[in-house]
Structures are given as C-alpha cells and as structure tokens.
Amino acid sequence: RKEVEQDPGPFNVxxxxxxxxxxxxxxxASQSFFWYRQDCRKEPKxxxxxYSSGNEDGRFTAQLNRASQYISLLIRDSKLSDSATYLCVVxxxxxxFKTIFGAGTRLFVKA
Amino acid sequence: xxxxxxxxKYLFRKEGQNVTLSCEQNLNHDAMYWYxxxxxxxLRLIYYSQIVNDFQKGDIAEGYSxxxxxxxxxxxxxxxxxxxxxxxxxxxxxDLSGVQPQHFGDxxxxxxx
Numbered sequence: 482r483k484e485v486e487q488d489p490g491p492f493n494v495x496x497x498x499x500x501x502x503x504x505x506x507x508x509x510a511s512q513s514f515f516w517y518r519q520d521c522r523k524e525p526k527x528x529x530x531x532y533s534s535g536n537e538d539g540r541f542t543a544q545l546n547r548a549s550q551y552i553s554l555l556i557r558d559s560k561l562s563d564s565a566t567y568l569c570v571v572x573x574x575x576x577x578f579k580t581i582f583g584a585g586t587r588l589f590v591k592a
Numbered sequence: 593x594x595x596x597x598x599x600x601k602y603l604f605r606k607e608g609q610n611v612t613l614s615c616e617q618n619l620n621h622d623a624m625y626w627y628x629x630x631x632x633x634x635l636r637l638i639y640y641s642q643i644v645n646d647f648q649k650g651d652i653a654e655g656y657s658x659x660x661x662x663x664x665x666x667x668x669x670x671x672x673x674x675x676x677x678x679x680x681x682x683x684x685x686x687d688l689s690g691v692q693p694q695h696f697g698d699x700x701x702x703x704x705x
Contacts, residue, residue: 493636509618512691513691513692515693517693522680523698523699524696524697524698524699525635525682526621526696527695529692530691530693531647568634568635570694572691572693578692580637580686582627582634582635583634584633584634585634587686
C-alpha cells in the first residue's frame with residue numbers, strides 16, 4: 482500500500498463546476514499536511530496547508546480527518562486556469578522530517 | 593527576492609559521464625531535498641540534508657551523490673552508475689521549525705545524448 486494515495490484521474494469538468502479531490506495516508510504519525518499544484522513541466526507550488534479545523538482560501542477548501550487519515554480539497558467555481566495536477570503531501574515532523582508526495586490527481590477544466 | 597535557484601535548466605549527459613546539478617537557496621532553510629520526477633509520475637526522494645555536512649539517502653539514492661558543505665548549497669551529482677538518468681530533477685528546501693511546507697526550485701531537465 483502506498484503511503485499517500487490519490488485518485489490519479491483525470492477529472493474533466495466544465496468551467497464553473499465544483500470538484501473534490503481525496504487523499505488517504507497510511508502513517509498515523511503524520512503531522513503536517515499540504516496541497517500543492519503542479520503545472521505541466523513545472524515545479525510543484527504550495528496551494529495551501531491543511532489544518533484539522535479545515536481551512537478555506539477563496540474558492541479552495543481543505544479538510545483533514547485524522548481519525549480516518551483522510552484529506553480533501555474542494556475547488557468551487559472551477560476556472561480554466563485551475564487545470565493542473567494536484568498533489569497531496571504529508572510530512573512527519575520526526576525521524577528526518579520525511580515528506581511524502583502523492584502521485585497527484587490531474588484536473589482538466591474545459592470551457 | 594528569497595528563493596531556490598537550480599541550474600542549469602536543461603542538461604545533456606553523455607554515456608559514462610558524471611554531471612552535477614546545482615541548487616542554491618537564500619531562504620536560510622536548514623533542510624534541503626532532491627527529487628526525481630519521471631513523465632506522468634510522482635516525486636521520488638533521492639537525498640536529503642537537515643544540516644551542513646550531513647545528508648541521508650532517500651528512496652532512490654543509487655547512482656547519485658550529494659554534498660552539503662554550505663547551508664545555502666546542495667549540489668547533486670548524477671554518476672555514470674545511474675543507467676537511466678533522463679528525468680526532471682527538483683530541489684526543495686524547508687524550514688524545520690514548526691509546520692512548514694517545502695519550497696521548490698524550477699527544476700533541471702536531464703537527458704542522455
């Protein structure tokens with residue numbers, strides 16, 4: 482079983498749609514959680530951190546469920562510019578501060 | 593502006609040749625990382641370092657070597673022992689205090705001639 486698992490997609494949605502990405506992690510010692518965005522042939526860029534209480538940044542909402550070891554990202558009112566790969570990232574703040582990247586979920590937003 | 597600089601952007605390697613990828617950061621981060629990404633795949637950790645003069649192997653260290661002589665610099669050498677070096681190489685750094693994400697350079701694309 483992979484340490485961080487994501488649905489690879491691709492997700493094909495029309496502009497204005499709401500889309501949700503899910504991610505599960507296997508190490509219960511995981512302490513920090515993030516969503517990154519990666520455009521084609523570019524480096525990953527931090528989209529948002531994920532907190533236990535849930536957090537929102539404009540059209541983006543992230544949720545964490547520690548009991549189920551589950552993270553989600555919700556994108557509302559999708560834009561063409563949201564087309565990218567979204568990476569779920571989990572960090573262990575002990576034993577080398579290991580960071581594990583999911584393989585990513587590809588999103589295509591179409592006009 | 594603070595950030596991570598990787599060079600070169602594109603690099604070509606001949607058979608049997610060692611090549612070195614540069615990574616410099618001015619973010620005063622303690623930890624630095626090297627990842628490899630193959631087309632359509634996720635990131636795989638090659639090496640990481642939490643402090644000067646110390647580094648640890650990641651999941652795919654064979655055929656690679658690193659050094660960390662200065663806090664700002666973490667060069668990666670792709671040796672001739674790495675038989676399939678063609679990939680996108682990403683350097684990242686992170687502040688180890690608190691809950692901090694990694695920040696990435698814009699990558700080096702390595703190809704075999």
